[in-house]
Amino acid sequence: MGAAAPIGVFDSGVGGLTVVRELERLLPGRPIIYFGDTARTPYGPKSPETLVRYAVEDTEFLLSRGAGVVVVACNSASSVAVPELRRRFSVPVFEVITPAVELALEVTRRGVVGVIGTRATVSSGVYERQLRARAPGVRVHSRPCPLLVPLVEEGWLRTRETRMIVKKYLHPLKVRQVDTLILGCTHYPLLKEVIQAKIGRRVRVIDSSTVVARRVRDALAEGPETASTGGPRSRFFVSDLTPNTVQVVRRFLGRRVELEKVSVPG
Amino acid sequence: MGAAAPIGVFDSGVGGLTVVRELERLLPGRPIIYFGDTARTPYGPKSPETLVRYAVEDTEFLLSRGAGVVVVACNSASSVAVPELRRRFSVPVFEVITPAVELALEVTRRGVVGVIGTRATVSSGVYERQLRARAPGVRVHSRPCPLLVPLVEEGWLRTRETRMIVKKYLHPLKVRQVDTLILGCTHYPLLKEVIQAKIGRRVRVIDSSTVVARRVRDALAEGPETASTGGPRSRFFVSDLTPNTVQVVRRFLGRRVELEKVSVPG
Structure with a gap:
């Protein structure tokens, strides 16, 4: 063998x-x-x-x-x-999508799930489709965050600018009170701390990696x-x-x- | 014909x-x-x-x-x-390089020229080499600004985050008192106003386009x-x-x- x-x-x-x-x-x-x-x-x-x-x-x-x-x-x-x-x-x-979707549906408390990713990922609507196919009642709020990849590649993982940009991107998801947030991009785990801080400690952040x-x-x-x-x-x-x-x-x-x-x- | x-x-x-x-x-x-x-x-x-x-x-x-x-x-x-x-x-x-270099050398008052561009452009050292070949006494300060292209493509031309990032990138050039600044990337003219404001009104900003x-x-x-x-x-x-x-x-x-x-x- x-x-x-x-x-x-x-x-x-x-x-x-x-x-x-x-x-x-x-x-x-x-x-x-x-x-x-x-x-x-x-x-x-x-x-x-x-x-x-x-x-x-x-x-x-x-x-x-x-x-x-x-x-x-x-x-x-x-x-x-x-x-x-x-x-x-x-x-x-x-x-990387299906496993994150399944975990999100296991852990969500009120069925309000946020998804962040690149423009391609968010426009494809793949997370929304997969979440709704498995749980028709779930509410999904998605947001493309095109600047996060260049920020990670620049190594700006904890700078003030990065924190402001993350806050701005997450604001509409926070307003809609997502209780679970899928990091729909493999760069984002490097920003997990900032993302967790800005979306709120009570939101479960799911890292697809x-x-x-x-x-x-x-x-x-x-x-x-x-x-x-x-x-x-x-x-x-x-x-x-x-x-x-x-x-x-x-x-x-x-x-x-x-x-x-x-x-x-x- | x-x-x-x-x-x-x-x-x-x-x-x-x-x-x-x-x-x-x-x-x-x-x-x-x-x-x-x-x-x-x-x-x-x-x-x-x-x-x-x-x-x-x-x-x-x-x-x-x-x-x-x-x-x-x-x-x-x-x-x-x-x-x-x-x-x-x-x-x-x-x-786009030679014409900007020649204009910079025409207009610089004290021979202190700044260059901003992508990582590839700045690492290549092409502006520095060309400036020094034509004017051996010139002082050149270069700075890669990798986040500016994604900011322009995101359409964030005048946001607070963009102004902060431009300020941060230009800070070392401002400290060295460049009197002329070459925009070494064709995306940057869309940020010209912010760049001019942050580097200072008395600095001549050269737009290679x-x-x-x-x-x-x-x-x-x-x-x-x-x-x-x-x-x-x-x-x-x-x-x-x-x-x-x-x-x-x-x-x-x-x-x-x-x-x-x-x-x-x-």
Whole structure:
């Protein structure tokens, strides 16, 4: 029997590393193949057709490196590209939306759920549709927060400006008294403290990177070990590499890793 | 003799439309072919090799649509890709850096020049090199301002948060008493008022979109009319199209234009 197949994880950039961090915590020693599409980042403002094309190319890359399962660690891609990925590829494809939706419905007290994310994620309406399909009575309030990704990448995690912008974005959700808030973007866990403070201590904040990692762990525990063509070592690929990428990756993972630059597609 | 060849203008996204606005003002009736690479925007955080590849593809697209001259309306691409474009293509290639540098050296009173731009532009050191090559005694202070592009695209042109962030970014330049400030990014003219207020009324703020348009006008006045394979109508192409793109374009041009989506490369 081969070694455990690496878990493939892709994201538009470095945000998906919050999912990697959780996977490493829950499945220590399990190799991960990460691909961050930093040459085409961000995915948030882009159209569904473009996102599907990018997600297919990213998945092909992960499979070519021996991934046995694929985690779409990007909400924008998860929101529009997953059906196409499942149609095309035979490996299990995990996404970050359904697990967060299910947890939100478990924990909400009054059925008023807030969702924040990029423009692509919020416009897709995917969270609203999924929440309402499972719980028709739930009220959902969504808000695109396009500045939060650049703020995280700039490393402004606790500055006054960041706190003001978060407050401004969350204001309409606070007014509508959401009792549960889904962080619909893998960058946002780095702002979780500020977000929790601004939305209020009594609101349950759901971090999709944590819930998807749990889902992957549970699925792998149930399924058979898949033979792998990859080695046992985790590897981190990006499609573009700058000194700032190195810094930001360090901030996400809390440690330095070797980043390998690849051309995708190609 | 053919009609006047269209002026080709490309940018990573919609920022280059500030150059289009100036070209239309100075050369009314002259057709423009615009390409905004919105599928791969922004260029600012990306590496030189990636930017050269994108700039070559963007230029090939403009030439395929009949452009007789090419304006690189993106500082990040101008800073690293222009020599390669001039080597490969026979049409005149204009860029946004040299004209701004020359004007800065004309107007500076004490030889202390500030430059703001994206991370790619500032890291390239292109403004500093060009300023010092022409005026070895000049002092140059540069500052990357990665949040300004997302703030403009969000339409936050005069919000309190934007004013605070601009102030924070400009603080080190103000302390060093620059007397001239180059806006080294085509998005920044939309923030010119805030920038002027924060850097101080006595500092001369140089908007590269204005100076490059003047340069193009002067060159076209001197040269022969080039035969064109394109029609006389201006056309606006983007590599990705979302409702937000339509809104932002309107903000940049001050009017609605028809946006055509194309695949580049391809």
